[in-house]
Structures are given as C-alpha cells and as structure tokens.
Amino acid sequence: MERKKILITNDDGVESPGINKLVEELMNIADLxxxxxxxxxxxxxxxxxxxxxxxxxxxxxxxxxxxxAVVNGTPTDCVLIAIKDIMKDELPDLLISGINLGANLGGDILYSGTVAAALEGLTQGITSFAVSLDSFSLNGHFETAAKAVAKIVETKEFYKNLLQERSILNINVPNIPYEELKGFIITRQGDLSYQNYVEKYTSPRNKTYYWIGGDRPPHEIDEETDSYAIAYKKVSISPINIDLTNYRLLPRLKKLLSELKL
Structure with a gap:
C-alpha cells in the first residue's frame, strides 16, 4: 500500500511537544x-x-x-510556503495542524491559528484536520491525541469526501491516558466562549500597557456539542465548513430588503 504524504504544521512552534508527538506517531505510517x-x-x-x-x-x-521552521511566520504562512514551494512537485494527500496546546472548542476556532492552518489547507485543495488537546501543560497527554489521530488517518473512508463538502475536521481530545477514552463522537461546534477580560497597568516609566486574558466557562449541557464530548472523555470530531453564511437568516433578510432604501 502506498504511504500517504502528510503535511504537518501548528501554531505552537516547531519545538512544541504536540507536533513532535504527532510526528512520532505518524512517521511509521506516512511520509511527513x-x-x-x-x-x-x-x-x-x-x-x-x-x-x-x-x-x-x-x-x-x-x-x-x-x-x-518559518521565522516569525504564521500558521497560514507555513501552509502556503509548504504547498506553493516545498511540496509543489508532490502535494500532500493530507494536512494535519496540531497537536495544539489547549482545546479549540466553540468560539475558540475564530481565534485559532491551528484551525486556520487547516482551513488554509482546504482552500488550497488539501484534505485537512485540526487537532487539539484539552490541556495547556507541556506535559499533557499528547500521545493520546496522536494515537486518536492515527486511527482517523488510517480510516480513509471517514474523510474521503471532505474536499467536496468544503469542510475540515476539527478534532479535540481529552487530556487523559489513551486507555481511558470513551470513544469517538461526531459533534457540532458549540457556543462555548471565553469570558474575556482586559487588565490595565502602568509601568515604572509611566507607560500604559494591557494584559488580555480569558476564563473558559463550564462545559455545555447539549450532548451534541464539542465541549460536552470533551467533558465526558470522548474524542470530539466536528466538521467545520469554510462558508460562514447564516442560511437560516437569509430568507428573513430578503423579505426585509424592500424596506432598505438608498
């Protein structure tokens, strides 16, 4: 069987434990x-x-x-450099972005460089996954996420139509040993969002500066959401479409269009 060609990127840097554990897991089944x-x-x-x-x-x-390593490059920069130059003569069969430090659930994906890299892969015609571990610790269970991803990679039927559906897979993995996982589950993007805050400070030289942070609220109670899956020890797989149109709202806005005058 011909080995897959996989492009791997992330937003945590080439030395992060997540990307290294992913490479360790996949190097025996694919050309990376x-x-x-x-x-x-x-x-x-x-x-x-x-x-x-x-x-x-x-x-x-x-x-x-x-x-x-792309010096000071963004994840999107990395994908473009890889596809347009480094791999231009032999394009990848698959792009995997991750394993990210921290889950990308709900509204996280709007900010995520990990998810954006996968979306850029999609726009370039490459089947793409984003993979994240629900931990910000450098000692998290990245091996769990890597093994889960390998299972998905080896099940080609599961993702063979992603390109025609103009979608990526957003995969989130609980931070637990692999043996404790309760399985895979297909989820929708939830409504979970950080409770953001901005802290203002003044330096000893009387300069104003800010610190932006956020606290994640408890998981959602909707069993179909990504955050619920993580809370209950399941690998969340969400198909994410690049089309951001709100189709439910389109008909109502069209009816109101006559009231909008120049």
Whole structure:
C-alpha cells in the first residue's frame, strides 16, 4: 500500500511537544513534511504576512525528524510556503495542524491559528484536520491525541469526501491516558466562549500597557456539542465548513430588503 504524504504544521512552534508527538506517531505510517512557525503563534487566526520577509531554516526536531521552521511566520504562512514551494512537485494527500496546546472548542476556532492552518489547507485543495488537546501543560497527554489521530488517518473512508463538502475536521481530545477514552463522537461546534477580560497597568516609566486574558466557562449541557464530548472523555470530531453564511437568516433578510432604501 502506498504511504500517504502528510503535511504537518501548528501554531505552537516547531519545538512544541504536540507536533513532535504527532510526528512520532505518524512517521511509521506516512511520509511527513513538517513546516511550522519557529515560535509560539497561538491565536493568530488566519493572519498572513503581507509585508516583510519570511526566512526559513531546517531544524532537527526532538523526535528525530527534520522540519522546516518559518521565522516569525504564521500558521497560514507555513501552509502556503509548504504547498506553493516545498511540496509543489508532490502535494500532500493530507494536512494535519496540531497537536495544539489547549482545546479549540466553540468560539475558540475564530481565534485559532491551528484551525486556520487547516482551513488554509482546504482552500488550497488539501484534505485537512485540526487537532487539539484539552490541556495547556507541556506535559499533557499528547500521545493520546496522536494515537486518536492515527486511527482517523488510517480510516480513509471517514474523510474521503471532505474536499467536496468544503469542510475540515476539527478534532479535540481529552487530556487523559489513551486507555481511558470513551470513544469517538461526531459533534457540532458549540457556543462555548471565553469570558474575556482586559487588565490595565502602568509601568515604572509611566507607560500604559494591557494584559488580555480569558476564563473558559463550564462545559455545555447539549450532548451534541464539542465541549460536552470533551467533558465526558470522548474524542470530539466536528466538521467545520469554510462558508460562514447564516442560511437560516437569509430568507428573513430578503423579505426585509424592500424596506432598505438608498
């Protein structure tokens, strides 16, 4: 059987434990190309470097593989550089973005560089997954997420129609040992959003600066949502469409259009 060609990227940087554990798990079943930021680029969403140069360097990864690090590049930059240049003569069969430090549930995906990289893969015609672990610890159970992803990769029928559906898979994994997982479940994007806050400070030199953060609320009670699945030890798989149109609202707005005058 021909080995798949997989492009791997992330938003936590090429040295993060998540991407290294993913490479360790997949290197025996696929041919991998790793192109990732050289530093932490979390919450950069779908940002693209329009001005300025993007140097690239080959770096040894802790897992023993060699990867490409894009200096100060965003996840979207990395995907474009990989597809338009590094892999242009032999495009990947699959793009996997992750494993992210921290889950990407509900409204998280609007900010996520991890999810954005997968969406960029989709726009470039590559079947794509975003993978996240529900932990911000560098010592989290990344092996659990890596094994879960490998199971999905090996089940080709599960994702063979993603491109024609213009969708990616957003995969979230509980931070528990693999043996404690309760299985896979198909979920919808929930409504979970961080309770954001902005803290204002004044430096010793009388300069104003801010610290932006957020607290995640408890999981949702809707059993079909991604956050509910994580709370109950299941791997959440959400098909995410690149089309953001609210189709339920379209008919009502069309009826009201006559009231809108120039």
């Amino acid at each position: 190309t790793i192109v990732a930021p050289d530093r932490q680029k979390t919450a950069t969403s779908h940002s693209l470097t329009i001005e300025g140069v993007l140097p690239i360097k080959e770096v040894p990864m802790p897992c023993g593989y060699k990867g490409f």
